[in-house]
Amino acid sequence: MNFNATLIGQSITFLIFVWFCMKYVWPPLMTALEQRKAKIADGLAAAERGQKDLKLAQSKVSDNLKESKQQAQEIITQAQKRAHEIVDEAKEAARDEAEKIKASASSDIEQQINSAREHLRKEVSSIALAGAEQILKREVNAEAHGKVLDELMAQI
Amino acid sequence: MSAYETSGDYIKHHLTNLTFGHTEQHGWGIAHGAEDLAEMGFWSINLDSMGFSIGLGVLFLWFFRKIGKAATADAPSGWQNFVEMLFEFIDESVRGSFSGRNSLIAPLSLTIFVWVFLMNFMDLLAVDHIPFLASLIGIPYLKIVPSTDPNITFGLSLSVFILVLYYSFKFKGAGGFFAELAFHPFPKFMMPINLLLEGVTLIAKPISLALRLFGNMYAGEMIFILIALMYSGGWALGLFGEVLQLGWAIFHILIITLQAFIFMTLTIVYLDMASQESH
Numbered sequence: 495m496n497f498n499a500t501l502i503g504q505s506i507t508f509l510i511f512v513w514f515c516m517k518y519v520w521p522p523l524m525t526a527l528e529q530r531k532a533k534i535a536d537g538l539a540a541a542e543r544g545q546k547d548l549k550l551a552q553s554k555v556s557d558n559l560k561e562s563k564q565q566a567q568e569i570i571t572q573a574q575k576r577a578h579e580i581v582d583e584a585k586e587a588a589r590d591e592a593e594k595i596k597a598s599a600s601s602d603i604e605q606q607i608n609s610a611r612e613h614l615r616k617e618v619s620s621i622a623l624a625g626a627e628q629i630l631k632r633e634v635n636a637e638a639h640g641k642v643l644d645e646l647m648a649q650i
Numbered sequence: 651m652s653a654y655e656t657s658g659d660y661i662k663h664h665l666t667n668l669t670f671g672h673t674e675q676h677g678w679g680i681a682h683g684a685e686d687l688a689e690m691g692f693w694s695i696n697l698d699s700m701g702f703s704i705g706l707g708v709l710f711l712w713f714f715r716k717i718g719k720a721a722t723a724d725a726p727s728g729w730q731n732f733v734e735m736l737f738e739f740i741d742e743s744v745r746g747s748f749s750g751r752n753s754l755i756a757p758l759s760l761t762i763f764v765w766v767f768l769m770n771f772m773d774l775l776a777v778d779h780i781p782f783l784a785s786l787i788g789i790p791y792l793k794i795v796p797s798t799d800p801n802i803t804f805g806l807s808l809s810v811f812i813l814v815l816y817y818s819f820k821f822k823g824a825g826g827f828f829a830e831l832a833f834h835p836f837p838k839f840m841m842p843i844n845l846l847l848e849g850v851t852l853i854a855k856p857i858s859l860a861l862r863l864f865g866n867m868y869a870g871e872m873i874f875i876l877i878a879l880m881y882s883g884g885w886a887l888g889l890f891g892e893v894l895q896l897g898w899a900i901f902h903i904l905i906i907t908l909q910a911f912i913f914m915t916l917t918i919v920y921l922d923m924a925s926q927e928s929h
Contacts, residue, residue, distance in 0.1 A: 496687060496688075497692065497800065497801060497804070498669065498671070498690070498691070498692050498693070498694045498695060498696065498801060499692060499693055499694060499695045500695050500696040500699055500700055500799065500801035500802065500805065501801045501804055501805045501808070502805070503695060503700050503805070504699075504700070504703060504801060504802050504804075504805025504806065505805045505806075505808055505809045507700075507703065507704055507707065507805075508761075508765075508805060508806055508809045509809060511707045511711060511761050511765065512754075512757060512758050512761045514711055515711060515714075515757040515758075515760055515761045516753065516754060516757035516758070518711075518715055518718070519711060519714045519715050519718055519757065519760070520718075520737075520756060520757040520760065521718075522718035522719060522721060523714075523717070523718040523721050523733065523734065523737050524737065524741075524756075526718075526721035526722060526723055526734075527734060527737065527738070529723035530723040530724075530726075532723075533723050
C-alpha cells in the first residue's frame with residue numbers, strides 16, 4: 495500500500511460527483527416519483543369517488559323508478575275514474591236524449607190524434623149534415639144554419 | 651502469461667498501478683518498478699485508478715441524468731424502471747437509517763452505492779484482457795479495478811469522514827462534540843482515557859470503511875489472478891481453473907454488491923450518529 499496524490503484526486507472527484515448527483519440527478523427522478531405517487535393517490539381517490547357516485551346514482555335511479563311507478567299507477571287510476579265518469583255522462587246524455595225523443599214522439603202522437611179527431615169531427619158533421627138534409631128533404635142554408643152546425647161540431 | 655518469467659512476476663505485474671510522477675532519472679513520467687515508485691513518493695498519481703474511477707462515475711452520472719431528464723410521472727418503462735427501483739431502494743435505506751431530514755444524504759448514498767458497485771464490477775471482467783489490449787498500445791501497467799487501490803477507497807472514506815466531522819460540529823457544536831468524546835463512557839475525571847477510547851473509535855470509522863472495501867476487492871482480484879495462473883498449467887488444470895473462475899465470479903457478484911451496500915449503509919449510519927443532538 496503506497497499512498498499518493500490519487501487519494502486527493504479521488505476525494506475531489508467524489509465530492510464533485512456527489513454535488514452533481516445532488517444537483518442534477520436526484521431531484522428530477524425524485525420529482526417524477528413524487529408526482530407519480532400523487533397521481534396514483536388521486537386516481538385511487540377518484541375511483542373511490544366514482545364508486546360512491548355510482549352507488550348514489552343507482553339509489554337515485556331506483557328511487558326515480560319507484561316514484562314513476564307510483565305516478566303511473568296514479569295516472570291509471572285517474573284515467574279509470576275518468577273513463578267511468580265519461581261512461582256515466584254518456585249514459586246520462588243518452589237517457590236525456592231518449593227522454594227528449596220520447597217527449598217529441600208523444601207530442602207528435604197527440605197532434606196526430608188531435609188532427610184525426612178534427613178530421614173525424616168534420617167528417618161526422620158533414621155526414622150529420624147530409625143526414626139532416628136527407629131528413630129535411632131540402633136544402634139547408636149553410637149560412638143560415640152555420641151557427642147551429644158549429645155548435646154541433648163543438649159538441650161532437 | 652507466457653511473457654512472464656515466473657508466476658510471481660505475473661502476479662506482481664497485475665497488482666502494479668500505472669503511476670505517473672517525477673523521478674530524478676527520467677523526469678516526469680510513468681513509474682517502472684518499485685524503485686521509481688518509492689522515489690516518486692506522495693506526489694504521484696495512479697492514472698489507471700483515477701481514469702477508471704472517473705470514467706465509471708461519469709458514466710453513472712451521465713446515464714442517470716439522462717434517465718432523470720426523460721422521467722415522467724406516467725407509467726415508467728425500460729431503464730427508467732430500473733433506475734427508479736434503485737432510487738426507491740436507496741431512499742428506503744436512507745429513511746431507515748438516517749433519522750433527520752437532509753437533502754444531501756440520499757444523493758450521497760446513491761453516488762456511493764452505484765459508483766462503488768461499478769468500480770467493484772470491473773473485477774468481473776477477465777483479469778488479462780484489458781491490460782493485454784493496453785500493453786499493445788504501450789501501456790506497461792494497468793489495474794482496471796479502482797477499488798483494489800487503497801488510494802481510491804481511502805479517498806472515499808476520508809471524504810465521508812470529513813462530512814462526519816462537519817456534521818458533528820454543525821449539529822453538536824464544538825463543545826458538544828468534545829463532550830461526546832471526553833465524558834463518555836467513563837465519568838469526567840477519567841477524561842484522558844475517554845478521549846483515547848473515543849478518539850480511536852472515531853478514527854477507526856474511516857479506516858475500517860476503506861480497508862473493508864479495499865481488502866475484499868483486493869483479495870477477490872488476487873483470487874482471480876491465481877485462478878488465471880492455472881490456465882498455463884495444461885488443459886486439465888486449465889479446465890479446472892475455468893470451473894473455479896466461473897464459481898468465483900458468480901460468488902463475486904454477491905460480494906461486489908454487498909460491499910457497495912455496506913459502504914453506503916455505514917456512511918449513512920456514521921452521518922446519522924454525527925448529526926444526532928445527544929448521544
